Amino acid sequence: MRCLLLSLLWSFALPLAAQQPTHACAGVAEPAARLACYDGAFPPPPEVVEAATDKAQADFGLNKPRDLLCNPGQIIEQADLGRIESQVVKVGHYNGQRVFSLENGQVWTQAESHSGGHVQAGDVEQVRKGMLGGCMLVMPNGVALHVRRTH
Numbered sequence: 001m002r003c004l005l006l007s008l009l010w011s012f013a014l015p016l017a018a019q020q021p022t023h024a025c026a027g028v029a030e031p032a033a034r035l036a037c038y039d040g041a042f043p044p045p046p047e048v049v050e051a052a053t054d055k056a057q058a059d060f061g062l063n064k065p066r067d068l069l070c071n072p073g074q075i076i077e078q079a080d081l082g083r084i085e086s087q088v089v090k091v092g093h094y095n096g097q098r099v100f101s102l103e104n105g106q107v108w109t110q111a112e113s114h115s116g117g118h119v120q121a122g123d124v125e126q127v128r129k130g131m132l133g134g135c136m137l138v139m140p141n142g143v144a145l146h147v148r149r150t151h
Contacts, residue, residue: 060084061106061127061135061149083128088121100125100137100147107151108137117143 025037061084086102093099098110100119108127117139119125127147130136136144 057084057104061108083126085124085126088119088123088125090121091119099150102127105151106149108135108147109150110137111146111148117141117145119145 023038023041025034025041028034028037084104084106086104086106088100089103090101091098092101094109098119100108100110102108102125106127111134119137119139123139125140126138128136128138128144130146135147135149137147138144
């Protein structure tokens with residue numbers, strides 16, 4: 001009798017175990033949309049959103065894939081910045097090109113051969129995304145130099 005009761009319980013438990021509940025977000029095919037769905041249901045704490053923004057700034061200018069994932073409340077510009085601003089700590093030369101070391105740890109190399117403007121340590125410069133995926137170092141006087149991120 002005991003064996004019969006156990007087998008009956010087992011036969012009812014199997015279908016229930018096979019029907020594990022899933023979250024509605026699990027059915028979203030697009031990875032970024034699925035993450036946004038889960039983040040909407042289970043919002044990340046502010047320090048996670050801040051860390052994602054910090055990572056985007058650290059990665060600015062590097063060749064990264066364009067399939068960015070954003071957190072709720074984070075605008076696309078925080079995940080894919082259009083510009084950064086930092087103080088120049090050193091201007092050097094390498095292979096005939098000027099190299100700009102910024103306070104944020106990034107190193108940018110001038111991509112064109114002509115001088116184009118005077119940049120010196122202590123200047124606060126902007127690096128902006130340019131047309132066709134390039135970057136421009138823009139001085140406070142508006143003069144812009146084509147640059148590429150080297151570190």
